Amino acid sequence: MPSKDIKMNDSFNLQNNLSPAKRLKAFDWRNYIVYIAFVGVIIYFSITLHDEGFLTTSNLLNIARQTAMISIMGVAMTFVISTGEIDLSVGSITALASLTAALALQAGLGLFGGIAAGLGTGLAIGIINGLLITKVAIPSFLVTLGMMGIVKGLAMWITDTAPVPIVHSTFNFLFGSGDIGSIPILLIWTLIITIIGHIILKKTAFGRQTLATGGNEMAAKFSGVKTSKIKFLVFVGSGLMAGFAGMLYAGRMHAGRYTFGEGDELSVIAAVILGGTSLFGGVGTVIGTVIGSLMIGTINNGLIIMGLDVSQQMIVKGLIIILAVAFGRKTLKK
Amino acid sequence: MEQPLLSMEGISKSFNGIKVLDSVSFSLRKGEVHALMGGNGAGKSTLMKILTGVYQADEGEIFIEGKKVSINDTEDAKRNYISMIFQEFSLVPTLTVAQNIFLTREPKNAIGILNDKECIAKTKELLKELEVDINPTDIIGNLGVGYWQMTEIAKALSQNAKILIMDEPTSSLTKKETEILFNFINKLKKKGISIIYISHRMDEIFQICDRITILRDGKKIATESCDEITMETVIQHIVGADLDKAFEWKERFYSIEGTPILEVKNLSSGTKVRDISFRLYPGEILGVAGLMGSGRSEMVRAIFGIDPIDGGEIFVKGKKHTIKSPTDAIAAGLALIPEDRRMQGLILQHSVKENIILPILSKIKKGVFLDERKANKIAEQFVERLNIKTDDIFKTAGLLSGGNQQKIVLAKWLANNPDILILDEPTIGVDIAAKTEIIDIIRELADSGKSILVISSELPELLAVSDRIIVVHEGRVVKELKRKEIDSEEVLQHAIQGY
Numbered sequence: 001m002p003s004k005d006i007k008m009n010d011s012f013n014l015q016n017n018l019s020p021a022k023r024l025k026a027f028d029w030r031n032y033i034v035y036i037a038f039v040g041v042i043i044y045f046s047i048t049l050h051d052e053g054f055l056t057t058s059n060l061l062n063i064a065r066q067t068a069m070i071s072i073m074g075v076a077m078t079f080v081i082s083t084g085e086i087d088l089s090v091g092s093i094t095a096l097a098s099l100t101a102a103l104a105l106q107a108g109l110g111l112f113g114g115i116a117a118g119l120g121t122g123l124a125i126g127i128i129n130g131l132l133i134t135k136v137a138i139p140s141f142l143v144t145l146g147m148m149g150i151v152k153g154l155a156m157w158i159t160d161t162a163p164v165p166i167v168h169s170t171f172n173f174l175f176g177s178g179d180i181g182s183i184p185i186l187l188i189w190t191l192i193i194t195i196i197g198h199i200i201l202k203k204t205a206f207g208r209q210t211l212a213t214g215g216n217e218m219a220a221k222f223s224g225v226k227t228s229k230i231k232f233l234v235f236v237g238s239g240l241m242a243g244f245a246g247m248l249y250a251g252r253m254h255a256g257r258y259t260f261g262e263g264d265e266l267s268v269i270a271a272v273i274l275g276g277t278s279l280f281g282g283v284g285t286v287i288g289t290v291i292g293s294l295m296i297g298t299i300n301n302g303l304i305i306m307g308l309d310v311s312q313q314m315i316v317k318g319l320i321i322i323l324a325v326a327f328g329r330k331t332l333k334k
Numbered sequence: 335m336e337q338p339l340l341s342m343e344g345i346s347k348s349f350n351g352i353k354v355l356d357s358v359s360f361s362l363r364k365g366e367v368h369a370l371m372g373g374n375g376a377g378k379s380t381l382m383k384i385l386t387g388v389y390q391a392d393e394g395e396i397f398i399e400g401k402k403v404s405i406n407d408t409e410d411a412k413r414n415y416i417s418m419i420f421q422e423f424s425l426v427p428t429l430t431v432a433q434n435i436f437l438t439r440e441p442k443n444a445i446g447i448l449n450d451k452e453c454i455a456k457t458k459e460l461l462k463e464l465e466v467d468i469n470p471t472d473i474i475g476n477l478g479v480g481y482w483q484m485t486e487i488a489k490a491l492s493q494n495a496k497i498l499i500m501d502e503p504t505s506s507l508t509k510k511e512t513e514i515l516f517n518f519i520n521k522l523k524k525k526g527i528s529i530i531y532i533s534h535r536m537d538e539i540f541q542i543c544d545r546i547t548i549l550r551d552g553k554k555i556a557t558e559s560c561d562e563i564t565m566e567t568v569i570q571h572i573v574g575a576d577l578d579k580a581f582e583w584k585e586r587f588y589s590i591e592g593t594p595i596l597e598v599k600n601l602s603s604g605t606k607v608r609d610i611s612f613r614l615y616p617g618e619i620l621g622v623a624g625l626m627g628s629g630r631s632e633m634v635r636a637i638f639g640i641d642p643i644d645g646g647e648i649f650v651k652g653k654k655h656t657i658k659s660p661t662d663a664i665a666a667g668l669a670l671i672p673e674d675r676r677m678q679g680l681i682l683q684h685s686v687k688e689n690i691i692l693p694i695l696s697k698i699k700k701g702v703f704l705d706e707r708k709a710n711k712i713a714e715q716f717v718e719r720l721n722i723k724t725d726d727i728f729k730t731a732g733l734l735s736g737g738n739q740q741k742i743v744l745a746k747w748l749a750n751n752p753d754i755l756i757l758d759e760p761t762i763g764v765d766i767a768a769k770t771e772i773i774d775i776i777r778e779l780a781d782s783g784k785s786i787l788v789i790s791s792e793l794p795e796l797l798a799v800s801d802r803i804i805v806v807h808e809g810r811v812v813k814e815l816k817r818k819e820i821d822s823e824e825v826l827q828h829a830i831q832g833y
Binding site: 218283 | 638659660661678681684688692696699703706746
């Protein structure tokens with residue numbers, strides 16, 4: 001081989017022994033904008049809302065509870081967006097899954113019946129999405145836009161818009177209402193899903209192939225990556241996690257209801273993009289997504305404590321999202 | 335003598351201290367079709383980029399109708415009646431012919447509402463004048479490629495272009511479309527439009543051009559009238575006498591007996607691959623020559639399972655394989671270094687390491703997880719073995735030079751240890767130093783027992799590495815030559831031109 005040992009990469013060796021100063025220079029703060037922004041938001045509210053109890057444990061745990069569903073769906077959405085696709089149906093899936101789980105429990109199918117109904121709903125819709133996108137080759141935006149309407153319609157139709165109460169206390173405890181010690185079970189679920197998602201994306205061949213598919217689908221295909229299979233699986237995962245989020249809504253509210261998860265798809269996508277995942281695919285981070293979700297939740301929480309009304313909250317939230325993404329962009333136009 | 339419409343005098347241009355154009359002069363008469371020929375890297379496209387304002391010359395002057403002009407951007411070029419007809423056409427496929435021709439210059443009324451009627455009428459008039467049979471209201475995407483080009487030309491002429499530059503205009507056209515285009519060019523000549531015609535196709539040039547200018551290594555070798563020069567002379571001028579030392583051929587020894595490692599029988603796929611058969615033996619380097627559009631790249635795509643195979647059979651080590659996807663091809667022991675490394679070979683925003691390990695992810699697992707340490711080790715090994723110049727394996731692939739990017743693509747496939755390597759234009763857009771390195775790598779791979787199929791438009795390179803060469807023309811293998819039997823590039827040139 002023409003490795004020409006001596007000539008071989010002087011620069012390579014040199015760069016390996018970067019001085020600390022140079023290392024710092026190589027550090028691109030833009031990659032960490034969401035973490036910086038998150039810390040900034042916490043510090044800001046800690047100071048301005050100190051007397052109103054922003055920094056109390058109970059308030060912080062409350063934020064964790066409120067953001068759990070968005071975080072969990074965000075983990076799966078990170079994979080979808082990393083392949084360069086989008087899933088708009090997740091909000092509607094949570095609504096339908098909360099109802100199917102509630103109905104199964106009401107019918108006396110027991111805890112596992114309820115879980116199977118909730119997860120099964122998400123899984124089935126995820127499979128249909130995946131098949132339409134990969135086999136029929138319809139763009140994911142259109143498939144999931146259509147599915148968003150269909151599933152929402154089903155959720156309204158199935159009980160004629162009536163909520164279905166859940167009296168199964170174990171279900172309610174496990175999926176939303178419970179605390180273990182003083183730790184809300186929703187926080188535990190968020191942690192578990194985040195860790196699993198992070199490991200799959202960063203440490204497995206599937207994760208690598210997901211990023212490759214979104215980075216350059218043609219090159220990935222040329223490299224033997226089964227890009228259709230990858231895309232199918234990320235939609236199945238997204239559906240499944242939306243179903244799971246639906247169960248968490250149901251357990252938290254002790255009921256299934258068609259209004260659950262309304263508009264969640266946009267919050268989820270915002271969390272993913274805010275976290276640093278590229279809307280065009282190829283770059284993705286699960287941890288970033290969850291921090292993004294927590295940041296949106298924290299802003300919400302802080303604004304409520306500040307006494308801003310809903311209209312003002314929406315404006316401030318929108319501004320912060322745009323600013324964070326704008327600062328995070330690597331290619332700022334001159 | 336009549337004053338030329340365009341004359342470029344003493345044009346020189348260097349990139350990074352390397353002279354790519356050395357005092358080149360070029361002139362174009364009114365109503366003339368002037369061919370510009372030369373091998374890859376001869377300086378044709380740089381010269382044209384200077385004429386269209388993409389680059390600025392370091393030295394030299396440009397005159398239009400005897401007046402000195404300075405062309406600093408494409409707007410200047412337009413102002414000086416110069417228009418490039420793009421190979422990858424710059425038309426919007428979803429708009430009509432008329433909408434495309436008047437894009438950004440649409441006739442409007444006083445309050446800015448588009449006047450479609452006038453737009454269509456003007457287009458009709460224009461097309462009638464050019465004697466082109468296209469309906470102004472046809473959607474571009476529904477027309478054949480041949481008509482796209484004519485629309486593009488009509489668009490240029492409606493902007494008062496007098497000098498058209500056409501780069502390999504027939505490469506994506508059928509024979510019939512080519513004929514129509516040539517008729518059209520003849521009409522343009524009569525109207526006094528001048529055309530600079532860049533092509534490798536000798537027969538077409540002798541059919542349509544008035545004069546030929548040949549460049550080699552950034553220097554003008556000759557400008558001759560087509561009536562006074564023979565094809566032999568042109569080929570000699572293009573090739574030159576002295577070939578680079580690195581490109582010297584060395585005879586290699588391998589056995590051509592026994593079972594071929596890859597055998598393709600009567601392969602057909604799409605419209606470009608009609609009937610291709612060949613055999614590749616273990617340890618052999620088989621060169622594939624052919625013009626752009628001859629079907630050579632499409633052949634590779636079919637073999638690798640990217641394009642569907644319509645007919646024919648593929649045998650690997652004597653066993654028949656049905657290859658329906660790249661995954662099947664990889665499983666059969668094949669690897670493809672594709673023609674367009676930026677689009678097909680690399681994920682540019684990912685690191686050197688991520689790119690190298692992509693095809694072998696399933697082989698570097700520890701349980702269900704990726705073995706990062708092993709991955710790093712493999713990536714580092716190949717960076718060293720192929721002398722890839724990068725700060726470290728975590729550097730973004732898109733930031734490296736063309737030659738180093740190509741080596742990443744090579745590394746990626748070598749890591750998978752294939753039996754058969756297919757390289758499509760392995761040195762395109764690569765500097766000369768990296769080029770010789772890549773040629774060395776190809777030779778050493780074959781010496782280590784790999785079998786290699788090399789497709790290239792660069793004949794010196796093809797002659798340097800190949801043990802045998804097959805020539806593809808219009809989707810068929812028209813000739814097979816042992817390297818020993820080829821004593822000059824001219825022989826191969828003739829074969830490629832279809833003689």
